[in-house]
Amino acid sequence: MAHTLPLDFFEQPTLVVARALLGQTLVRQFENASVEAEIVEVEAYTADDPACHAFGGRRPRCEVMFGPPGFAYVYFIYGMYYCLNVVTEVDGTAGAVLIRALAPRQEKGHEKLYSGPGKLCKQLQIDLKFNGLPLFDDKQQLYLLPGRTISDEEVAVSPRIGISKAVDRPWRFYLKDDKSVSRRK
DNA sequence: TCCGGGATTTAA
């Protein structure tokens, strides 16, 4: 796990990690191939956030969010999609960043397949098997590597997508004009 | 045990 993102990176306030995840590289190792993609759209969810699964305390589904940072929180939604999150904050405090879109480094022209939290999990075959697994270990089939630095000028901020509570919090961060970013609104 | 909603996506 030498060159993955360090543990310190994840053990910060969720909003800090969310912004810092833009430009980083997500790697998915398959049996005979691997996919590397740049994170281009994220959303922050915190313990005191009514829109967060962990808002109401520990429950089986969101238990991973309360654990140590740097692990994957994967949940199943709408009967057919999975969503990938990166756990943040110190052990014992809930928090996570939803990965909403990726820019594939290899497959040019296939950006649409990574545009949206449900679609990117489908494309990368990410399901509940990954829930609770570390993202700072390059021996795993899913992990994070340092990518490129993103300047504030490249970043756009907006309210989060698809939620019904705390709808006004500007906790969505994405790269302006990136092909993979899920539009809407 | 039952029921409604959900951090989505697609098509009409």
Next chain:
DNA sequence: TAAATCCCGGAA
């Protein structure tokens, strides 16, 4: 605007 589709959590 609505359907697909099912786990989770709160209510009963």
